[in-house]
Amino acid sequence: MGSHAAPHHLRPPFLLVSVAAALVAALLWLPRADGAPARTDACGSTAVRLPRGDCGPFWQVLAEDFNGARVPLGSFSDCDHRVDTSGAHCGGLRGTFRDNWWAYPTGWPDTARSRGREVVGVYHPEDTVSVGPAANGDGRMFVRMWRPADGGPVHSAAVVPRAVMDMTYGKYSARIKVTKAAPGYKSAWLHYGGGCEMDHPEGEWTGPLSSFHHPCGGGEQGYFPGSDDWTDWHTVSTEWTPGHVRFFVDGRETGHDTRGVPDSPLSWVMQNESALEGPGAAPGSSAQIDITWVAAYAYGWK
Numbered sequence: 001m002g003s004h005a006a007p008h009h010l011r012p013p014f015l016l017v018s019v020a021a022a023l024v025a026a027l028l029w030l031p032r033a034d035g036a037p038a039r040t041d042a043c044g045s046t047a048v049r050l051p052r053g054d055c056g057p058f059w060q061v062l063a064e065d066f067n068g069a070r071v072p073l074g075s076f077s078d079c080d081h082r083v084d085t086s087g088a089h090c091g092g093l094r095g096t097f098r099d100n101w102w103a104y105p106t107g108w109p110d111t112a113r114s115r116g117r118e119v120v121g122v123y124h125p126e127d128t129v130s131v132g133p134a135a136n137g138d139g140r141m142f143v144r145m146w147r148p149a150d151g152g153p154v155h156s157a158a159v160v161p162r163a164v165m166d167m168t169y170g171k172y173s174a175r176i177k178v179t180k181a182a183p184g185y186k187s188a189w190l191h192y193g194g195g196c197e198m199d200h201p202e203g204e205w206t207g208p209l210s211s212f213h214h215p216c217g218g219g220e221q222g223y224f225p226g227s228d229d230w231t232d233w234h235t236v237s238t239e240w241t242p243g244h245v246r247f248f249v250d251g252r253e254t255g256h257d258t259r260g261v262p263d264s265p266l267s268w269v270m271q272n273e274s275a276l277e278g279p280g281a282a283p284g285s286s287a288q289i290d291i292t293w294v295a296a297y298a299y300g301w302k
Helices: 019-027 095-100
Strands: 058-064 101-103 121-123 129-133 139-146 154-161 170-180 185-193 196-204 209-214 222-227 234-241 244-249 252-257 269-274 286-299
Touching: 095 101, 139 269, 185 234, 196 234, 196 244, 209 234, 209 244, 209 252, 222 234, 222 244, 269 286
Parallel strands: 121 154
Antiparallel strands: 058 286, 101 154, 129 139, 139 154, 139 286, 154 269, 170 234, 170 286, 185 196, 185 269, 196 209, 209 222, 222 252, 234 244, 244 252
């Protein structure tokens, strides 16, 4: 959430000392900066399909593939009930979607306004968020942000899985693709509060997909590049455990930090908004991200 300082270059990995070690590193994706093989996520796979069941210390509490569901535009409305609490809900939703999902209410400003950007956004879940089948029949949540032709604010969207609101620790995963990119639109999916912030994935949709960790109490942010292209399908995961936050893209660890890791309840906000860097969205433009599944897990409840 918010703009970030220029990233620091990561240290190159140490040279591997043997051909055998090189082969192991290749099989386990990429080496970390300290020369050790990169970790895979707790589910042990790239999770192209919705993972079901517990993974290591994580107990699955949400598994949503959006198949068979239809939530038309207009349904994510009347969302200003008990906002930012586990009781938050959208009056326009029905059934399991009302039980499982909330969105930032219509009229809340997005981050660009507090940063003094020329082009800013306002959250409008009622005309940006829907659920239904894609052209190939795959069930998806669609987030289509747009800017009016008259040059008004961008219509932004931040959706929140209710099952993991106000929860300490956990694993948070989704499979996503920007199916229509345009300058001026971005995502910053995050946990934040109390001076702490973990962002994954984050970035303008026309730039790289990255992660950031802002330690509780301040200190230099952690910056972790993950992928060069939002317009390919990616599985993104955050694993938050006592003293550790880890970020994964397509099952491969892309970042790990131990400094100032939060230890109090936070909510997972799947935030999509107007850009904080580069050009603003042009009048009459639009951009879209598709989410084909979402999985979320509690930590250590068993």
